[in-house]
Amino acid sequence: GDPVGVIALQGGYDRHREMLSRLGAASRPVRNPGDMAGLAGLIIPGGESTTIGMLMERFGLLGEIRNSARRGLPLMGTCAGAILLAKTIEDSNQPRLGLMDITLRRNAYGRQIESFEAPLGGPLSEFRSSAFPSSVATLPHHHPLVGVFIRAPRIIAQGPQVETLAFLESSSREGSPQEEAVAVRQGNLLALSFHPELTEDTRVHELFLEVCQKAASCVA
Numbered sequence: 001g002d003p004v005g006v007i008a009l010q011g012g013y014d015r016h017r018e019m020l021s022r023l024g025a026a027s028r029p030v031r032n033p034g035d036m037a038g039l040a041g042l043i044i045p046g047g048e049s050t051t052i053g054m055l056m057e058r059f060g061l062l063g064e065i066r067n068s069a070r071r072g073l074p075l076m077g078t079c080a081g082a083i084l085l086a087k088t089i090e091d092s093n094q095p096r097l098g099l100m101d102i103t104l105r106r107n108a109y110g111r112q113i114e115s116f117e118a119p120l121g122g123p124l125s126e127f128r129s130s131a132f133p134s135s136v137a138t139l140p141h142h143h144p145l146v147g148v149f150i151r152a153p154r155i156i157a158q159g160p161q162v163e164t165l166a167f168l169e170s171s172s173r174e175g176s177p178q179e180e181a182v183a184v185r186q187g188n189l190l191a192l193s194f195h196p197e198l199t200e201d202t203r204v205h206e207l208f209l210e211v212c213q214k215a216a217s218c219v220a
């Protein structure tokens with residue numbers, strides 16, 4: 001099939017490409033608008049969102065990606081990539097795609113726990129792909145998805161058309177557990193505040209490839 005593009009300007013694009021290749025999907029590094037032709041989907045990796053956004057602007061990728069997304073190209077942004085997909089970034093006017101009706105707060109989990117791992121709730125932890133049945137054969141039943149958070153942003157608001165795919169259970173000071181969204185979807189657009197490319201669990205990439213396959217069959 002058509003390759004999945006991975007923005008390769010800065011940050012963690014290699015691990016995304018490894019994940020795709022483990023699932024038998026072709027990938028292509030994207031640095032220029034010309035690299036966008038004929039893609040099945042596009043991943044925007046983690047890294048430094050101000051740097052990636054500035055380089056996207058400089059190389060003319062912001063407009064090209066926006067147009068492709070409006071024509072239905074599936075996009076998945078992880079961590080810095082999720083920041084770039086957000087319409088609103090708290091206290092920042094940095095360059096962005098601004099395609100998703102979400103508000104993100106950068107580096108929102110505090111200096112002392114800049115990185116952590118946590119099991120996630122929600123549909124992504126229940127997800128089993130029919131297209132990749134072998135990939136979960138080695139996982140125990142009811143294996144939750146584990147989120148790897150590295151100086152992660154927080155999704156602090158989401159519009160009514162944005163659905164939650166995974167959440168983190170955080171206990172509030174009052175003691176009542178709160179569910180906060182860490183993976184969300186708005187049509188062909190997926191944003192994750194964690195790094196799905198850094199575990200052995202391939203389910204997030206399986207889901208994205210399913211979204212890409214469905215989008216391709218709609219166009220064809």
Ligand code: GLN
Pocket residue numbers: 045046047048049050078079080081083106107150151152153
């Ligand atoms: N803190 C980074 C930013 O704000 C995101 C971190 C990451 O992608 N791991 O862009």
